[in-house]
Amino acid sequence: MTRAEIIKEIRAKKTFLCVGLDPDVEKLPKHLLEEDDPIFEFNRQIIDATAEYCVSFKPNTAFYEAYGVSGYTSLERTIKYIRQNYPHHFLIADAKRGDIGNTSAMYAKAFFKRLHADAITIAPYMGSDSVKPFLEFNGKWAIVLALTSNEGSKDFQMTDAKDGLWYEQVLKTSATWGTPENMMYVVGATKAAMLADVRKIVPNHFLLVPGVGTQGGSLSEVVKYGMINHDIGLLVNSSRAIKLTKKSRLIKI
Amino acid sequence: MTRAEIIKEIRAKKTFLCVGLDPDVEKLPKHLLEEDDPIFEFNRQIIDATAEYCVSFKPNTAFYEAYGVSGYTSLERTIKYIRQNYPHHFLIADAKRGDIGNTSAMYAKAFFKRLHADAITIAPYMGSDSVKPFLEFNGKWAIVLALTSNEGSKDFQMTDAKDGLWYEQVLKTSATWGTPENMMYVVGATKAAMLADVRKIVPNHFLLVPGVGTQGGSLSEVVKYGMINHDIGLLVNSSRAIKLTKKSRLIKI
Numbered sequence: 001m002t003r004a005e006i007i008k009e010i011r012a013k014k015t016f017l018c019v020g021l022d023p024d025v026e027k028l029p030k031h032l033l034e035e036d037d038p039i040f041e042f043n044r045q046i047i048d049a050t051a052e053y054c055v056s057f058k059p060n061t062a063f064y065e066a067y068g069v070s071g072y073t074s075l076e077r078t079i080k081y082i083r084q085n086y087p088h089h090f091l092i093a094d095a096k097r098g099d100i101g102n103t104s105a106m107y108a109k110a111f112f113k114r115l116h117a118d119a120i121t122i123a124p125y126m127g128s129d130s131v132k133p134f135l136e137f138n139g140k141w142a143i144v145l146a147l148t149s150n151e152g153s154k155d156f157q158m159t160d161a162k163d164g165l166w167y168e169q170v171l172k173t174s175a176t177w178g179t180p181e182n183m184m185y186v187v188g189a190t191k192a193a194m195l196a197d198v199r200k201i202v203p204n205h206f207l208l209v210p211g212v213g214t215q216g217g218s219l220s221e222v223v224k225y226g227m228i229n230h231d232i233g234l235l236v237n238s239s240r241a242i243k244l245t246k247k248s249r250l251i252k253i
Numbered sequence: 254m255t256r257a258e259i260i261k262e263i264r265a266k267k268t269f270l271c272v273g274l275d276p277d278v279e280k281l282p283k284h285l286l287e288e289d290d291p292i293f294e295f296n297r298q299i300i301d302a303t304a305e306y307c308v309s310f311k312p313n314t315a316f317y318e319a320y321g322v323s324g325y326t327s328l329e330r331t332i333k334y335i336r337q338n339y340p341h342h343f344l345i346a347d348a349k350r351g352d353i354g355n356t357s358a359m360y361a362k363a364f365f366k367r368l369h370a371d372a373i374t375i376a377p378y379m380g381s382d383s384v385k386p387f388l389e390f391n392g393k394w395a396i397v398l399a400l401t402s403n404e405g406s407k408d409f410q411m412t413d414a415k416d417g418l419w420y421e422q423v424l425k426t427s428a429t430w431g432t433p434e435n436m437m438y439v440v441g442a443t444k445a446a447m448l449a450d451v452r453k454i455v456p457n458h459f460l461l462v463p464g465v466g467t468q469g470g471s472l473s474e475v476v477k478y479g480m481i482n483h484d485i486g487l488l489v490n491s492s493r494a495i496k497l498t499k500k501s502r503l504i505k506i
Binding site for chain 2: 022024060063066067069072073076096098100101103104106107109110111115125128129130145149152154155156157159160173
C-alpha cells in the first residue's frame with residue numbers, strides 16, 4: 001500500500017484510526033469461548049464493527065503466540081479475513097522484530113510474503129542491517145520504534161546520546177535508510193508534546209501513535225503537534241479501549 | 254534451569270557450545286524435503302548428532318515463522334523433542350522480543366509457559382518494563398542484547414551515550430533489573446576484544462556469544478577476554494557453520 005493510497009483512505013473516511021487486535025482469551029466475553037476459534041471470532045466481530053471507522057488494523061503478535069500453533073492459526077485467519085474483506089485497510093503486524101540481516105530477511109518473508117501484511121513494527125537496537133531487509137519490498141513498510149508510550153522509554157530512549165536524546169539519534173540515523181514512502185515511526189501519545197521535536201527531525205514520515213486510551217495519551221495534543229497539514233502523517237492506534245459488548249456489535253472507543 | 258546447573262553441565266561435558274537451529278528450507282539437503290516435516294527432521298538429526306558436544310540449543314524463531322503455521326508447528330515439535338530427549342540442555346528461544354509490559358508478559362507466556370524454553374533473547378530499546386516480565390519466572394532467563402555481532406551494531410550500540418557507549422549504558426542500566434541468576438547478555442564474537450570492557454561492567458553474568466563461524470569471530474579471543482575462571486560465564490553459539498551431511502550424522506564445526 002503506497003503513501004498516497006493511505007492518505008487517500010484517511011481523507012475519504014475522515015479518520016486516522018488504527019484498531020489494535022490484541023485478543024486476550026482470559027478477557028474475552030464468555031459467549032465467544034464456545035466458538036471453535038474464539039480469538040478469530042472476537043477479531044472478526046471487532047473488524048466488521050470498526051472497519052468503516054478506521055483505516056488500519058494492527059494485530060499484536062504476542063497475543064497469538066501465547067496460544068502456540070492454535071494462536072498462530074488465529075493470526076493467519078485474522079489477517080486473511082482482513083485481506084479478503086477489507087483490502088484497502090492498512091495492515092500492520094505489530095511484532096517488534098529486528099535481527100541480523102539474514103534473520104530479518106526471514107521475518108520479512110514471514111510477515112510480507114506469507115502473511116501479506118503491509119507493515120511490521122521494528123526495534124532499531126541492532127542498526128541498519130536489521131531494518132533494511134524490510135525496505136526491499138515494494139509497497140511494504142518498516143515502522144521503526146522511536147519514542148514508545150511506556151514507562152521504560154525513560155531508561156534509554158529519553159537519555160542523552162551524542163547528538164540529542166537516543167530516540168532523536170534513532171530518528172536521524174534510521175531516516176537515512178529509507179524514505180517517507182517505506183518507513184514510519186512509532187511515537188507514543190503519552191509523550192504528545194515531544195511530537196513537535198519529532199517533527200523537526202522527520203517532517204514527512206507517517207507516525208504510528210499508540211497510547212491514546214488505556215495508556216492516557218491526549219488525542220488533541222497528538223493532532224496539534226504531530227499532524228502534517230496536507231498529508232495527515234498520523235495513524236492513531238487504540239486497542240484495549242475498544243470493547244465488544246455481549247449483545248451486539250456495539251463499540252465504545 | 255539454574256546458573257549452577259548450567260555451570261555443572263559445562264564442566265561435566267567440557268564444552269560451552271550452543272547449537273543454533275536456523276533451518277532454511279531452501280538450503281536443506283534434498284533428501285530431507287521428502288519428509289513430512291523437513292524442518293523438524295533436519296533439526297532432529299542436528300540435535301541427535303550434536304547433543305553430546307553441546308550444552309545448549311537455540312532455535313531462531315524467524316526461520317520457523319517464515320513458514321507460517323507449518324513452521325510454527327515445526328518449532329513446537331523441535332522444542333518438545335529437545336525437552337523430552339535432552340532435558341539437561343539449556344534451551345534458548347532466539348526471538349529478540351520486547352514490548353510494553355502487558356505484551357512482554359504475553360511473550361513470556363508464549364516462550365516460557367507454552368513452549369517451555371529456558372531463556373529468550375530480548376531487545377532492550379523499550380526499557381525496564383519490556384524486560385521485567387521475563388524475570389518473573391523461576392529458573393527462566395532473559396538474554397538481553399548488548400553488543401551484537403552484525404555491522405549495524407555501529408549505528409547505535411557503539412556510539413556515545415551519556416556514560417560510555419550505548420551498549421555499556423544498556424549493560425549498566427539493565428543489570429539493575431535482574432541478577433546473574435536470571436539475566437544473560439548477547440555479546441558478539443566479532444567484537445571479542447571488547448569483551449574485556451563488557452566484563453568490567455558485568456563480571457558475573459553469562460554471555461551468549463554469536464558470531465563465531467560464518468560471521469568470523471575468534472573463539473580464542475572470546476575465551477581470553479570473556480571467560481569467568483570458575484563459573485565459565487560463556488555460551489558460544491554456532492549455527493550456519495554446523496552442517497549435516499547426506500550420508501550420515503557427520504557434523505563439521
